[in-house]
Amino acid sequence: MSDAELVLRSTRVITPEGTRAASVAVSGGTITAVLPHDAPVPEGARLEDLGDHVLLPGLVDTHVHVNDPGRTEWEGFWTATRAAAAGGITTLVDMPLNSLPPTTTVAHLRTKQQVAADKAHIDVGFWGGALPDNLKDLRPLHEAGVFGFKAFLSPSGVDEFPHLERDPLARTMAEIAAFDGLLIVHAEDPHLLASAPQRPGPKYADFLASRPRDAEDSAIAQLIREAKALNARVHVLHLSSSDALPMIAEARAEGVRITVETCPHYLTLTAEEVPDGASEFKCCPPIREAANQDLLWQALADGTIDCVVTDHSPSIADLKTDDFATAWGGISGLQLSLAAVWTEARGRGHGLEDVVRWMSARTSALVGLDDRKGAIAPGRDADFAVLAPDETFTVDPASLQHRNRVTAYAGRTLYGVVKSTWLRGQRIVADGEFTEPKGRLLTRTN
Numbered sequence: 001m002s003d004a005e006l007v008l009r010s011t012r013v014i015t016p017e018g019t020r021a022a023s024v025a026v027s028g029g030t031i032t033a034v035l036p037h038d039a040p041v042p043e044g045a046r047l048e049d050l051g052d053h054v055l056l057p058g059l060v061d062t063h064v065h066v067n068d069p070g071r072t073e074w075e076g077f078w079t080a081t082r083a084a085a086a087g088g089i090t091t092l093v094d095m096p097l098n099s100l101p102p103t104t105t106v107a108h109l110r111t112k113q114q115v116a117a118d119k120a121h122i123d124v125g126f127w128g129g130a131l132p133d134n135l136k137d138l139r140p141l142h143e144a145g146v147f148g149f150k151a152f153l154s155p156s157g158v159d160e161f162p163h164l165e166r167d168p169l170a171r172t173m174a175e176i177a178a179f180d181g182l183l184i185v186h187a188e189d190p191h192l193l194a195s196a197p198q199r200p201g202p203k204y205a206d207f208l209a210s211r212p213r214d215a216e217d218s219a220i221a222q223l224i225r226e227a228k229a230l231n232a233r234v235h236v237l238h239l240s241s242s243d244a245l246p247m248i249a250e251a252r253a254e255g256v257r258i259t260v261e262t263c264p265h266y267l268t269l270t271a272e273e274v275p276d277g278a279s280e281f282k283c284c285p286p287i288r289e290a291a292n293q294d295l296l297w298q299a300l301a302d303g304t305i306d307c308v309v310t311d312h313s314p315s316i317a318d319l320k321t322d323d324f325a326t327a328w329g330g331i332s333g334l335q336l337s338l339a340a341v342w343t344e345a346r347g348r349g350h351g352l353e354d355v356v357r358w359m360s361a362r363t364s365a366l367v368g369l370d371d372r373k374g375a376i377a378p379g380r381d382a383d384f385a386v387l388a389p390d391e392t393f394t395v396d397p398a399s400l401q402h403r404n405r406v407t408a409y410a411g412r413t414l415y416g417v418v419k420s421t422w423l424r425g426q427r428i429v430a431d432g433e434f435t436e437p438k439g440r441l442l443t444r445t446n
Contacts, residue, residue, distance in 0.1 A: 003027050004042050006425050008384065010050040011037065014057070014356050015376050024055065026382040029424030033378055050386055053419055056356050057376050058090025058122075058383030059338060060363040062147075063237065063261065063309035065330070066092075069115045070100025075314045075403050077119035080334060081439060083312075083401035085121045085429045087335040088385030088418045091364075091373055091442070092122060096129030096150050097161040098313070104129040104161075105137045106144045113441050120439030121428055122421075123383075125367065129161060130176070130183065132168045138175050145443025147367040148182030148235070153219045154190040157284075157329065163190065170226055177232035182366075184235040187219035188285060200325035202277035207324035211286045213241035220244045224251045227258060235366065236260045238311045240285040242295035249304045259306045259366060262296055264340040265331045267308065269408060279320045279327035280408045283311070297348055300358060307362040308355075310337045314404050332402050336395060338385070339414040346415060352389060368444055382425035391417040 004025035013022040013034070021037035025045075041047045061084065068076040084092055094112070096103035103109050103126055116124050128146035130138065138149060151172060152163035164172060176183050192215040199206040220236055224247065227234040236248070239262045251258055265283060270290040274281040281287055299305040313330025321327045333340070342355055364374025372381050394413045397405040420430035428435050 004032060004045040006046050006048065006382075007041050008048045008050060008055055009037060010055040011052050012054045013376060014054065014353055016361075019353060024376060026425040029382055029426075031376060031378055031380050031382050034376060054352060054387045054389055055376065056088075056352065056385050056387060057360045057374055057380070058385055058421065058423070059088050059359045060091040060369065060373050061089050061309050061312070061334065061337070061359075062093040062307075062363045062367055063095065063263075063311045064092045064334065065095045065098045065313040067098040067314070069111065071098055073316055073403070074098065077116045077124065078121075078437070079401060079403040080312070081119070081121035081124065081437070082434055083335040085421045085434065086401050086418065086432070088338045088387065088421055089334060090122050090383035090385070090421060090423050091125070091369065093125040093127055093147055093367055096127050097156055097158055100160065102129050102161050103127065103146070104131055104134045106140050109141060109144055109146065117441060119437055120441065121434065121437045122423060122439045123442050124439055125442035125444075127184065130164065130172045132162055132164060135171060135175055138172070138181070139179055142179055142181050142444075147444050148184050149176055150184050150186070150237075152186040153222070154186065154188040154193055154215070156186070166222070169222075173226050173230055173232045173234070177230045180233065182233045182235060184237055185223055186237050187223055188215045189218035189222070192218055198325065200323055202322045202324065204271065204274040204276055204278070204281070204324060207282065208271055208286050208288070210325070211284060213243045213288070216241035216285055217244045217247070221247060224248075224256055224258065228254070228256045231257065233257045238263050238266070238285060239296070239305065240266045240288055240292070242292045242299070245295065245299045245304050260304065261307045261309050262300070262305050263309060263311045264333050264337045265408060266296055267293060268340045268344045277322035279322060279324055280406050280410075281331070282324055282327050282329045283313070283331045284329040301350070307366060308341055308358040309363060310334055312402070314402055314406070317404050317406050320406055331408050332404070332406060333409075334402060335400050336407070336409050336414065338387070338418065339393070339416040340409060342389065342416040343414045352387075369442070382422060384422040386419040386421070388417045388419055389415060391415070393417055
């Protein structure tokens with residue numbers, strides 16, 4: 001590491017080979033070597049001795065709604081990427097909806113990139129959107145560098161992003177499969193949702209009944225059938241129904257190219273604990289019962305679920321009314337995702353290596369960034385989070401960096417304090433102090 005500019009040293013470095021004491025050499029924003037802990041520091045290199053704090057690869061969150069431009073009063077690139085950095089996330093991929101315009105044409109992508117360029121505290125990539133009327137735009141968006149295409153099988157909640165019925169879904173999947181792109185899907189069956197009991201009001205049990213598990217299960221079954229017929233790559237977003245897990249495992253065993261994510265709120269919060277009227281807990285699909293949560297954790301452990309992402313979907317506080325039927329459905333989790341997942345994981349016997357696999361390595365692989373992100377290894381970007389895993393903090397909404405400080409985690413005590421976050425070898429936040437934005441805009445490269 002004679003050309004190193006920076007050396008980060010810790011007794012606990014999480015590498016692809018396991019956790020070990022190591023010195024990580026950085027030059028030009030790239031990891032150049034992972035060496036023994038006591039390796040000599042080259043002349044001219046700066047040493048950051050982290051002691052016993054854990055050095056882990058920066059997290060990669062592939063499911064974030066930034067809403068900028070157009071609904072920037074809900075969230076923007078400046079605030080979202082600060083919240084991400086504070087939570088140890090160094091890369092995010094922005095969803096195509098809730099911004100105006102949605103990312104459904106190359107021109108709209110360019111608009112979003114221009115808005116994000118000077119506001120991104122971390123690296124940012126973009127998903128494209130698949131609508132009933134933009135089939136002709138999919139290949140140009142792919143060539144412009146989006147990481148894949150999001151579709152809804154049920155109403156999205158915003159008029160400018162309509163969902164795909166059965167025939168448009170088949171046409172869309174065939175077009176994306178033609179260039180081996182990735183289709184990511186909000187999978188709930190609109191017909192089963194429409195037939196479910198609809199009782200407005202503050203009772204969480206009524207809202208849960210309105211989004212039944214079989215709506216997810218039916219939509220995922222449809223997705224599997226189409227993907228199998230077309231040999232298409234598909235990804236199930238924010239899985240909450242454990243009932244779908246056996247068919248997902250069976251499809252994968254049969255060679256269907258399907259991956260699956262879940263979210264911190266499904267892994268750490270339960271329906272039994274949601275107070276009536278507390279719509280900060282509302283999301284779609286919904287937070288389900290504790291027994292369902294146990295099965296999601298089992299599926300993470302056995303690999304049926306690939307990864308964990310936030311689905312950070314904020315709104316202004318006024319939209320979080322006490323009527324679950326009309327309140328905006330979305331949970332803001334960027335800053336707290338690592339701590340929330342780690343708190344529950346450690347209680348269930350999982351280690352930080354598991355959390356890194358679910359929230360960094362596999363998310364990087366999902367979007368084809370695993371040659372640059374997701375691991376502390378030579379040749380990867382020098383993106384790091386420094387974590388005190390045994391320290392705790394109590395969630396105070398006033399301390400959060402995202403624009404509207406509404407959180408389902410308020411008052412919860414969590415393990416895992418992020419001491420600093422590094423992007424390409426530069427410390428971008430430490431002890432609540434941020435640098436000016438240093439993030440880059442990412443595009444698909446393969």
